[in-house]
Amino acid sequence: MLLSRILRRNRAVMLPIRSIGSNQRLEAHETDEPRTPEDSQFLAHFNDRKKKYYDPYSHDPQAEDYQDSILMSDRMGGVPDEITSADISENWFYTIYKTEITWTVFFFGAYSAFEPDHIIHYPWEKGPLSPLFRGEHALRRYPTGEERCIACKLCEAACPAFAITIETEPRHDDARRTTKYDIDMTKCIFCGFCQEACPVDAIVEGPNYEYSTVHHEELLYDKVKLLANGDKWEPQLARNLETRIINR
Numbered sequence: 001m002l003l004s005r006i007l008r009r010n011r012a013v014m015l016p017i018r019s020i021g022s023n024q025r026l027e028a029h030e031t032d033e034p035r036t037p038e039d040s041q042f043l044a045h046f047n048d049r050k051k052k053y054y055d056p057y058s059h060d061p062q063a064e065d066y067q068d069s070i071l072m073s074d075r076m077g078g079v080p081d082e083i084t085s086a087d088i089s090e091n092w093f094y095t096i097y098k099t100e101i102t103w104t105v106f107f108f109g110a111y112s113a114f115e116p117d118h119i120i121h122y123p124w125e126k127g128p129l130s131p132l133f134r135g136e137h138a139l140r141r142y143p144t145g146e147e148r149c150i151a152c153k154l155c156e157a158a159c160p161a162f163a164i165t166i167e168t169e170p171r172h173d174d175a176r177r178t179t180k181y182d183i184d185m186t187k188c189i190f191c192g193f194c195q196e197a198c199p200v201d202a203i204v205e206g207p208n209y210e211y212s213t214v215h216h217e218e219l220l221y222d223k224v225k226l227l228a229n230g231d232k233w234e235p236q237l238a239r240n241l242e243t244r245i246i247n248r
Helices: 002-007 037-048 066-072 085-097 100-113 154-158 193-197 223-247
Strands: 013-015 027-029 137-139 164-170 176-184 203-205
Touching: 137 223, 154 164, 154 193, 176 223, 193 203, 203 223
Parallel strands: none
Antiparallel strands: 137 203, 164 176
């Protein structure tokens, strides 16, 4: 009924026809009857629907700027005449106590107070590592101090990331030895193919995982660095290799 009264007015007004579709063009209707206050309010409602901050639940077409009335209204639906300290305290209560700011701190505080036993405080505490763990690379020696590497270059050929570079030369006993053994740790994907391809267990991936550096050049390992890693971690490397052989 309200729509029919709007259509019977004394001048052309553009109105959308909802029943036909959103893409339907606006139609103009003329009538001799004057526009009623209800019609004006209905038309203002349609015009406000095009605004950015339109909210049908809090819309007040009689207000000059209904957005300000929404933003200034409190939770009880009215604007107080004066703001007291009790109002400020209540506002802080609703803002802090009933939001995620307080409950997040409370939850993690209670969780840390009744902390389960499986929590590890790294770096002061460290958990056990599997013998199959693949960490920092190392070159091993024999108990006599001789290098294990026989310069077969199988590790270089097996590396899918092309991180290993080897140069060799013949020894005095017609064998070969490495003059250059470089590993670019920034290219390594820690697949373990190098240590699996090595026939004498010379190149291994040890248990060390704390070798972060500041400069990129520090992650370009040469033969001296790899041999130093092998000498440092040799007891644990030997135990890990023995465990791997048993589990194969």
